[in-house]
Amino acid sequence: MMERAERILVTACVEPDGGLSRHTLEAFGAGAALAGALGGAPLDCGLVGADTAGAARRLAALGAERILAAEGAHFAQARYATDAAAIEALARSSAATIVLAPATARLSRVMAGVAHRLEGRIDAHASGLGAEQGRPVLARWYYRKRMEARLEREVRPWVISLDPGIAPAWEGPPGDAPVERVAIPPESLATRTEVVGDHAPEGGTETIRPDARLLFVAGAGWTKAQADGRVRLDEAQSTILEFLRVSGASLGGSKSIVDLGSEGHSVLPFMTHLNQIGQTGQTPRHPLGLATCCHGEEPHAVGWRFIGERRAINLDPNCGWAQGKADILYVADAFVVMAKINELMRR
Numbered sequence: 415m416m417e418r419a420e421r422i423l424v425t426a427c428v429e430p431d432g433g434l435s436r437h438t439l440e441a442f443g444a445g446a447a448l449a450g451a452l453g454g455a456p457l458d459c460g461l462v463g464a465d466t467a468g469a470a471r472r473l474a475a476l477g478a479e480r481i482l483a484a485e486g487a488h489f490a491q492a493r494y495a496t497d498a499a500a501i502e503a504l505a506r507s508s509a510a511t512i513v514l515a516p517a518t519a520r521l522s523r524v525m526a527g528v529a530h531r532l533e534g535r536i537d538a539h540a541s542g543l544g545a546e547q548g549r550p551v552l553a554r555w556y557y558r559k560r561m562e563a564r565l566e567r568e569v570r571p572w573v574i575s576l577d578p579g580i581a582p583a584w585e586g587p588p589g590d591a592p593v594e595r596v597a598i599p600p601e602s603l604a605t606r607t608e609v610v611g612d613h614a615p616e617g618g619t620e621t622i623r624p625d626a627r628l629l630f631v632a633g634a635g636w637t638k639a640q641a642d643g644r645v646r647l648d649e650a651q652s653t654i655l656e657f658l659r660v661s662g663a664s665l666g667g668s669k670s671i672v673d674l675g676s677e678g679h680s681v682l683p684f685m686t687h688l689n690q691i692g693q694t695g696q697t698p699r700h701p702l703g704l705a706t707c708c709h710g711e712e713p714h715a716v717g718w719r720f721i722g723e724r725r726a727i728n729l730d731p732n733c734g735w736a737q738g739k740a741d742i743l744y745v746a747d748a749f750v751v752m753a754k755i756n757e758l759m760r761r
């Protein structure tokens with residue numbers, strides 16, 4: 415394969431408060447690391463938002479040659495036409511050969527269209543990024559996370575969206591950072607779409623906390639008849655919610671507990687498919703994980719591959735977690751243990 419001089423652009427949307435999300439800072443971290451791995455390839459930042467000055471200050475020490483911005487009221491809200499026009503203009507101004515973006519909901523909508531406009535190619539949801547023999551290489555899951563491929567491409571620009579948690583978030587001192595405002599063709603700003611507000615899916619999102627230290631997983635056992643022959647859903651619900659409140663943990667679920675809700679059984683109303691961990695769910699990256707009333711079957715435990723330390727509470731000493739999938743298995747009643755933990759944390 416041909417070796418070439420690469421130029422990297424990391425594009426990002428500024429948050430409504432003028433800051434940059436953790437996922438976005440990870441993309442900047444990944445971009446800076448790739449520039450270093452390519453022997454000091456030039457790096458640009460491309461910011462989209464109502465006001466980009468604060469975000470540019472935050473990135474002052476990143477080592478970018480240029481900080482480009484598509485700035486103004488048009489870019490405050492997610493909207494395909496304006497976001498795609500903005501990022502296309504930033505990429506053209508940078509003349510980058512590699513265009514990186516965090517795979518946020520907002521940018522995932524537009525990056526494929528941007529790649530098409532630039533006559534480039536896109537690979538979405540990269541799970542790793544690096545260089546081998548001076549060439550950029552990305553990693554990506556296939557077949558429901560059972561295989562990881564390493565990809566190179568000849569076509570440029572190469573647009574790549576990055577999944578969260580694949581690189582450390584960029585950290586550096588803020589400073590003065592000159593911003594070059596890029597002109598956006600006025601016809602792109604004549605939009606027909608008016609953004610009237612946000613609608614979040616019910617339940618799941620406010621319990622999903624990627625930045626939490628602990629992932630707390632609830633399995634279907636919480637909804638099953640217990641030793642006294644009773645199903646104790648109300649108690650399960652209040653125990654889990656109290657633990658989430660006092661600990662700030664992120665909530666995960668097994669496929670069984672998540673599916674029960676959609677099959678019409680009464681379950682935990684705050685548990686949605688967004689919470690599902692595993693082969694057909696999420697693969698989060700919390701430093702600690704605690705599974706409760708969850709068997710630890712392989713299709714579930716595979717979603718724990720990036721959890722730093724894994725613990726589980728299960729009544730069954732022969733459950734899946736005991737087969738080398740957890741660092742510590744507490745053979746105990748999770749109703750009792752979690753009530754005790756809540757009591758201790760309340761104190």
Ligand SMILES: Cc1cc2nc3c(=O)[nH]c(=O)nc-3n(C[C@H](O)[C@H](O)[C@H](O)COP(=O)(O)OP(=O)(O)OC[C@H]3O[C@@H](n4cnc5c(N)ncnc54)[C@H](O)[C@@H]3O)c2cc1C
Nearest residue numbers: 633634635668669670692693694695707709713714729748
């Ligand atoms: C193709 C495919 C993809 C799949 N993808 C996923 C996936 O992405 N995610 C996923 O989770 N699953 C997935 N599954 C399903 C997976 O194989 C399991 O069926 C599922 O994880 C089981 O969920 P569970 O452990 O919550 O329920 P169960 O298997 O019913 O286990 C409940 C556990 O709770 C324990 N328990 C009950 N009461 C208590 C108590 N008081 N205290 C402590 N422990 C208690 C029991 O001992 C039991 O071990 C997939 C399966 C297939 C075939």
